Every structure is written in structure tokens, then in C-alpha cells.
Amino acid sequence: MNVQEAMDLLKKKGYKYTDKRQDMLQLFSEESRYLAAKDVLETMQKTYDGMSFDTIYRNLSLFTELGILEATELNGEKRFRFTCAVDEHHHHVICLECGKTKHIHHCPMDDQPVQEAGFDVIGHKFEIYGYCSECRKQPAS
């Protein structure tokens, strides 16, 4: 997935082209890390004065629905990143400070698929948290 593919997908689904959407996607494509809504807003407001929360949130959730972004939750806020193209299914090591990620090319569900009696399993999460080399020095707790 890249910006062009994402815009094409939007078009195919009948959504409209806007500069703001393109710029949001561009922002994500340049960063292989999880961004919070407020990070996106801050950056976008540099270009678009008066950019509203609503637009950010609406597009973040649209992009996530369409599989363009993937979301997780860190410290009580949702964060989003461009969907990885590396392989079918994998997990992440995530920096708690800046949201930077590295791939884990291994899924624990492959080893020991969980079949709990009576449980309809619909998803799982495997994430490793820490601080990257840049954020390591002063982890803002």
C-alpha cells in the first residue's frame, strides 16, 4: 500500500479526492510509526489553517475501515500507521515515546492456535513495548 494505491482505492469505492486526504496519506507514508490523531492534526494544521478535528477523525476511521491504516491503542489514545506491505500477517515492536515500529516476523498464533472451548476467537494482539534508540535517553514517563 502506498499513497497512490490508497487514493485509487478511495476512488474505486466512490469516495472523493481531496488534498487533505492525500496529504494525510502522504504523512503516514513517510513515517513507519504510529501517530496519534493530535500528531496528524498538528502537522496538517501547518498546511491547512483551521483544519478541524472532525476531518482528521473521520478520515482516520475511514482509512482504517478500508485497510489503508492499521490502528492500536497506546496510553489511552488510538494511534494509526500505514498498513505494512511486508507480509501477510505480523506484529510490531513499538516505541512508547514516538510510536516507531519494527516488524516481528512471527505470530504466536501460528505456533499454538488457541482453541478455547466455547470461545469464538475473532482477533488477537501481540505487541512488544519499549524505547527506541532516539527516545531511550529520556523516556518521558
Add this chain to the structure above:
Amino acid sequence: MNVQEAMDLLKKKGYKYTDKRQDMLQLFSEESRYLAAKDVLETMQKTYDGMSFDTIYRNLSLFTELGILEATELNGEKRFRFTCAVDEHHHHVICLECGKTKHIHHCPMDDQPVQEAGFDVIGHKFEIYGYCSECRKQPAS
């Protein structure tokens, strides 16, 4: 960990005994599932008229600091459960509806400890989500 042990720990650390703390702990000890703050508040308010948010939240975070409760985040809200006594370290299958859990006696970090260059790993999360037999019929999405 049980209610008595938890109360002893509180005493040992210099915290005061209160009926509300005991009742909160009692509630958790009776349920092997994750409860949201509002669940705890609702139950407690049946006994204590005018019970405040503050008391709930303050005690939930105190209990968590002391290792009496363990926390996770589901659908944007923190949830808490009594710390499991089963074994040293394990993970959970969690019902997204009621918060009920089952243990996974296996940690993916044991198989393939992650050593990402430059990353200070400080924690990890492995959770499997689904619906338990009681909640399966009508998953309130």
C-alpha cells in the same frame, strides 16, 4: 492473591483500612474477569450512596501499582482484574463483551525473545479476543 492478602499488603504499606477498599477487592475476587471503572462504580453505589468516581479511580490505580490488580485496555477504556495466582507469567483470552478471561499457559516471548537492535524492551502484550459462550449469541458490536 486474595482479599485478605491484599488488605494485609495495604496495611503493610501504610495505607488505611476502609470498607470501600475491602468491598472493591471483594468484588474483584468474586469475578475472574476484567471490569471497567464504571462497572465497579455501579456495583459499589448499590452499597454506598454517593460513592464518588474519585475513590474508584484512585483505588483502582493504587491497587494496580501494588500489583493487586492487573489492567488492560479494551475499546478505549481501562479494565481491571484481580491478579491471577495461577503461575508466574501468562496471558489471557478475553471476552470483548463481558471481560471474562481464560488463561493461556504459554508466552510467545519464551519461544522467541525479541532483541531488536537499539530497542529497550520494557513490556509486551499478548491477548486473544472473542466472545464467550454466554455472550456469543448477541455480540453487541
Add this chain to the structure above:
DNA sequence: TTTCATAATAGTAATAATTCCGATTTAATC
């Protein structure tokens, strides 16, 4: 290229979870 229907956006209000704070009450100690 103008027109038109609809989607997207701005601006702001509303909601929901959580935290904070001053005043009061209570538990543990003297």
C-alpha cells in the same frame, strides 16, 4: 462550462472516560 446532487469540511457543541482539587470525614496513633 454551468448545473446539480452528494460528499467533505469547518466550527462548534456534546459525550465519555478520567483526573484534579478544595472541603470534609475518617482511620490509626498518641
Add this chain to the structure above:
DNA sequence: GATTAAATCGGAATTATTACTATTATGAAA
């Protein structure tokens, strides 16, 4: 029983997120 610090209440403040209405802009059709 008096004292002191912790715990609580009640409500306000914060923060992230969602909802709503009027306006604007996109894409398609005339």
C-alpha cells in the same frame, strides 16, 4: 478523647473522541 494524615465527596477541569449543522467543494451530467 485529641491529633494527624489519609481517604472521601462533590463537582469542576481535562482529554480524547464523536456528533451536528451550515457551508463548501468534488465529480458527474446536462
